Amino acid sequence: MLFDNFTLILLGVVATATLLPAQGQGAVFFEGLTVAAIALLFFMHGAKLSRQAIIAGATHWRLHLLVFGCTFVMFPVLGVLAKPILLPLLGEQLYMGVLFLCVLPGTVQSAIAFTALAGGNIPAAVCSASASSIFGIILTPLLVALLMQIDASEGPSALHSIGAISMQLLLPFVLGHAMRPVIGAWVDKHKKKLSRLDQTSILLVVYTALSASVVQGLWSTVSLNALVMLTLVCCVLLALVLFLTAWLGQRLGFNREDRITIVFGGSKKSMATGVPMAQVLFTGSLIGPALLPLIIFHQIQLMVCAVIAQHYARQINPDTAARPKASS
Template sequence: MLFDNFTLILLGVVATATLLPAQGQGAVFFDWLTTAAIALLFFMHGAKLSRQAIVAGATHWRLHLLVFGCTFVMFPVIGVLLKPVLLPLLGEQLYMGVLFLCVLPGTVQSAIAFTSLAGGNVPAAVCSASASSILGIVLTPLLVAALLNMQADQAVSPLDSILSISAQLLLPFITGHLLRPLIGGFVDRNRAWLSKIDQGSILLVVYTALSASVVEGLWHTVSISKLAILTLVCCVLLALVLWLTAVLGRRFGFNREDRITIIFGGSKKSMATGVPMAKVLFSGAMLGPALLPLMIFHQIQLMVCAVLAQKYARQGEPEFNPEQTPAP
């Protein structure tokens, strides 16, 4: 339940962007640097993706359909249905951020890690998490356009969004994956320190995005009370989705290992994908409110799912019976 180092650094980045936001030529420099960091981030994601793992889990199509349905259908529907409650509580900008959170793809690394720890179907988790990340490059802009275009002043062109995301995210991803036969061994051997590139890219995007929003008056419109309400909303949203994924897994007759995969795959939202997408899809004053729900939800999901995975792991351990212990 303790905050990890990345979370503490992230809080430091938020404080730095609040006190020392990038402005003028500094903002231009960080914008270019962020674009390069995002391209490198998705290049590394592509290089890490193992085709063997995808093939191993690809045949479990019923599980994948349910995970995709939770990620790209159930989550957005919940966000829309909660509008009468959330809009008065959070205001329009933060509610748009919650909607953006709801249409993001799932995580890759943490979904697989928690599934493995809990004793779930790891090959299927690798397949569904990787496919969710790739599909999200197309589906997320379409869903953002569909949901935000409900607001007259938030018109978004889905074609422009897809083209922008394809150029900035999908092209580096495909390039990295095509080069995996050449660099895959190096990437697999050095995953520990290469993960620092992922984290560094996220931190850089958060600083650049929050700087732009702070300059536009982010903290004049988002009060401490609204942050507290937003945190509570994220807790309720996660609890609701965890319950629904567990119920759906049982209702469709999946075994224990598959249900674990569905819970951890269908309840997560990716910060590694969501932060770069927010930079592409939003601008100016909307960037900060778009990121705040994701940043809060991401930390809550990590803490809750860590505890939940350990609980599943204990339930899966065989009980100790002294009478069955062989004599020395």
């Protein structure tokens, strides 16, 4: 449960990027391959999303509003409030990475998978998670520009970033959803095999992005002590968000199924969306520190939420012991 195949392979990719980073023509090749893989990934995400699920889940606006608020308001507020502690503890670059983590959209597949295992509101989870990814294409660059005070003189403007991210993520998603009447049955039949596409795409983007950062001197600026502190910060952040989402769901009077959906929908951050966004929003040596908090947080959230989901499931069926495969 603590170290599945994807986690081990991801650690291997990080080690490979450290020891054998892509350079020169190799870097150009992997950048092109990564763009194609991410476009295909979001095309398939769009093709998987059924309109029946959208209609079934869209009417639950109170739940969606709360998950949306946790993802794009509560997380960023926690990141900003923690600045006096995190900045001296982690340094400016890793703190910016934590702040970038806080403004990312939530996951799609893992949020739905854990909600399903735990006995939550699956249609609402599908609608909420998908909406988070779509709105995040616009909101994340705006929040990055606002909270990190990035302007056109220091890097790509927010509007330029939104355009670039939309072309890379939103356009393939829309095209995939438009093609669902044609390929939807095939996609639904091969969901398990297509999940490998998610993992492969993430691994490619991580290798490409970390390679560029390693060449720029990533490990000369990030120490082992800083990595340990960053891991502890990610653990505390996840624990705090899990507590707040559970407390808010109960405080606002949601039923058990909806509270489960809120916990798993409002506490996650997407690696599949975050890594390509980092490539657009950050340059050179900044990409590595921007990705490290996301890589660490992503693995911790999968491990912890797998345990929580099984705990919920055992409350309904003591014999339930299955674990979902989730990577986005």
